[in-house]
Amino acid sequence: MTEQEALGAPARTGALIVRAGSAEHVPLPHGGGFDLLADGADTGGALGANGLTLGAGADGARPHFHARSTELFHVLDGAVDFSLAGGMTTVTRGGLVVIPPGMPHAFGAAAGATAALLAVLTPGVDRFGYFRALGRVQHGLDTFDSLLPEQDRYDVHFLGGADAAAWDEARGRATPGRAPSR
Numbered sequence: 001m002t003e004q005e006a007l008g009a010p011a012r013t014g015a016l017i018v019r020a021g022s023a024e025h026v027p028l029p030h031g032g033g034f035d036l037l038a039d040g041a042d043t044g045g046a047l048g049a050n051g052l053t054l055g056a057g058a059d060g061a062r063p064h065f066h067a068r069s070t071e072l073f074h075v076l077d078g079a080v081d082f083s084l085a086g087g088m089t090t091v092t093r094g095g096l097v098v099i100p101p102g103m104p105h106a107f108g109a110a111a112g113a114t115a116a117l118l119a120v121l122t123p124g125v126d127r128f129g130y131f132r133a134l135g136r137v138q139h140g141l142d143t144f145d146s147l148l149p150e151q152d153r154y155d156v157h158f159l160g161g162a163d164a165a166a167w168d169e170a171r172g173r174a175t176p177g178r179a180p181s182r
Contacts, residue, residue: 016042023051024128026135030055032114034131040124048124050131052117054078054109059171060117063106063163066099066155069121073097073107078115081170082107086163088170104159106167121155130154 018037026034035051042048054060063083073080075095082089082097083106090110091097099105109115121127130150136142151157 026131028055028058028135028138030058032058034135036128036131038124039128040126043124045124047120047122048127049118049120050127051076052115052119054080054115054117056114057109057111057171059106059108060115061105061107063104063159063167065104065157065159066101066121067152067157068101068155069123069125070101071099071105072120072122073099074118074120076116076118079110079113080107080115080117081110083167083170086166104163106163108171111172125155127154127156130156 016038023035023037026036028034032053032055035053037049037051038047040046040048052060060080073082073091073096075091075093075097077093079090079092080095082091083104084097084099085103085105130147133142133147133150137144137147147154147156148158
């Protein structure tokens with residue numbers, strides 16, 4: 001038995017390495033996209049990670065929450081508007097946001113700005129299928145409703161009503177009810 005196992009930590013057989021340019025890229029119609037870095041299965045359930053680039057003013061995720069997972073965002077470039085439990089804040093390059101389970105949130109590139117983010121979800125959930133489905137939805141190849149039965153599987157629980165209306169208003173849109181983009 002290793003010292004790590006004796007202390008209750010699972011034994012690792014090796015490090016996960018994702019080399020630059022080797023991650024699957026899921027393009028989005030605003031010119032951005034997801035880079036699928038690590039799924040929950042890749043890390044023994046420890047975490048999931050993806051890169052996300054957003055075109056100028058593009059939504060990253062409409063209002064939702066995670067029941068089981070904490071989500072971390074590191075803004076690598078640009079400016080990102082975050083709605084956190086209904087309050088709005090803008091985070092720029094180098095900033096970090098950590099969202100606990102159950103907290104309603106949404107995010108998108110600030111008006112006139114692009115953005116690049118690293119997103120980490122812990123514990124890890126297998127969500128690559130979710131990001132691929134979002135790409136199809138964003139390109140009009142599938143409907144948002146196809147994601148609804150998968151909310152528990154991906155630990156992404158979508159919010160509508162007042163949460164969606166407040167997000168749309170904050171983003172300068174008067175058309176609530178648009179499909180979430182994440």
